[in-house]
Amino acid sequence: MxxxxxxxxxxxxxxxxxxxxxxxxxxxxxxxxxxxxxxxxxxxxxxxxxxxxxxxxxxxxxxxxxxxxxxxxxxxxxxxxxxxxEKDMWVVIRQIITHRKKKELEPMIRVLDEVAGVQEVCTESEEFCKVVRDLQLFSNKADSALDTLVRSDSNWFVGTFMKMIK
Amino acid sequence: MxxxxxxxxxxxxxxxxxxxxxxxxxxxxxxxxxxxxxxxxxxxxxxxxxxxxxxxxxxxxxxxxxxxxxxxxxxxxxxxxxxxxEKDMWVVIRQIITHRKKKELEPMIRVLDEVAGVQEVCTESEEFCKVVRDLQLFSNKADSALDTLVRSDSNWFVGTFMKMIK
DNA sequence: TACTGATTTCAATCAGTATTGAAAGTATTG
DNA sequence: CAATACTTTCAATACTGATTGAAATCAGTA
CATH class of the missing domain: 1.10.10.10 (Winged helix-like DNA-binding domain superfamily/Winged helix DNA-binding domain)
Incomplete structure (x- = not known):
């Protein structure tokens, strides 16, 4: 080529x-x-x-x-x-993650917090709140994981993080 | 509410x-x-x-x-x-990750592999290949990280993985 | 087999984004 | 200051992908 x-x-x-x-x-x-x-x-x-x-x-x-x-x-x-x-790929990736997180994850977390206020008074509302709580658990975890990722440096990511996850 | x-x-x-x-x-x-x-x-x-x-x-x-x-x-x-x-949020999230990976990450990896074939014969081609190699490094890492994530179970994710990244 | 209720398909239409290009704006130069 | 070189804005237009609804198909039932 x-x-x-x-x-x-x-x-x-x-x-x-x-x-x-x-x-x-x-x-x-x-x-x-x-x-x-x-x-x-x-x-x-x-x-x-x-x-x-x-x-x-x-x-x-x-x-x-x-x-x-x-x-x-x-x-x-x-x-x-x-x-x-910007030619430093780690910086590039960090910026992209930051922007996509802001657009995709954070609005979701805000909505979940809002609707978490529903009272559990019947089967239907119990089901609803359960789903919301489950989603909150994962989205908050993902949020802090991404924060950590963005704050960390390239070597840490490529080295430590990748070894951990293997 | x-x-x-x-x-x-x-x-x-x-x-x-x-x-x-x-x-x-x-x-x-x-x-x-x-x-x-x-x-x-x-x-x-x-x-x-x-x-x-x-x-x-x-x-x-x-x-x-x-x-x-x-x-x-x-x-x-x-x-x-x-x-x-599907009400198990871990399954839901895994499915979403799998599909988005297929749509967003895998095509990118394929293109990078394709264009990695360019010969380094001048400043311009050297620059080009360097960028491609950097991108390959990160996208391959991300690919295996997501594979691991998808293969792992919910408890591992919420427990171990989250402790590691903190 | 013909009928009925449910599902699927698909060409036409619609809505939301991206793109254009002309006009307005800004800054530098002589 | 006026001319020039470049940048920004924005209303009009074009594109792309989502949605509709009517027609075709399918699967039970009598």
Missing amino acids: TLEEGKQRFIQSWGTLGSNWGINRTMAQIHALLLIAPQSMCAEDIRTELNISMGNANMNLRALIDWGLVYKELKPGERKEYFVA | TLEEGKQRFIQSWGTLGSNWGINRTMAQIHALLLIAPQSMCAEDIRTELNISMGNANMNLRALIDWGLVYKELKPGERKEYFVA
Whole structure:
């Protein structure tokens, strides 16, 4: 496989993957492109490489910056902005986990806490509360597990954690 | 909060959550409804409770059965099918992890393996291969971690694993 | 076999997101 | 300050995937 084929395949797949992941396709593609770029790129470079509109590129670059996956880079003497991806994969993964946790797990925990207030006065409400309690148990555990994971460093994850779980 | 309010809140939220999760809204709502139902329900019960069409109910029930989250139940002397949710939360979570892993992680691993074949002959290809290798490292680790998690039992998860990670 | 009630399928439609592109905004330069 | 180079916004549009409902299919029953 040539570099050009590999790049194309990687960018396209990252985009598709992104969508099965709740992340929008263009955002994932820009991320892929910057990840494998040996140096920073400007909006125009990205726009032409991916064949997307200015507006789209801009919005998704901002989202990536917001996620902490891409940084702006200003070149001295140049007016336009350049962009670089965070290349430390452990940081990348941590940011993704943090964002997905916020979007997927935390709202669930809030809802469970809310509905946990139902009084157990009949078979139906007992069943309801039991389900809610079970879900709370697991979601709180998952929440703290992910917190620990995010706070820990790469070596700990790859080394200790993985040995433990084997 | 009354039972009725709690139920509504739970079902609606589970639906919304479902969509930030890559799971379709109706599928998540049906699942929520069956989870908290004290006994099995038929398609018509579900249809009226959630105000959805026959076709929709049928398709999503099928998907839930496919995910191993809901079972058919045949009542003797009754022609129509009833449905019950898997109530063991550990099983539920395992099934969800298994399915999401298949949809989100495994395709990524396949793509990485494919593009890992690029020859390192210049700065650009070196950068590319480095990124791919880093991603492979983490995705393979995550893959085996999730396998272990899915194979392990509830007590181990809640007990041992959680103590380790604390 | 014909009838009935239940389930499944699928083309048409709908709704929610993503994308575009033109217009407005901002900052730098001479 | 006006021109230029770039960035951001946002209403209109296009896409994608979810949903409907009518028709087809299936399975018991008489």
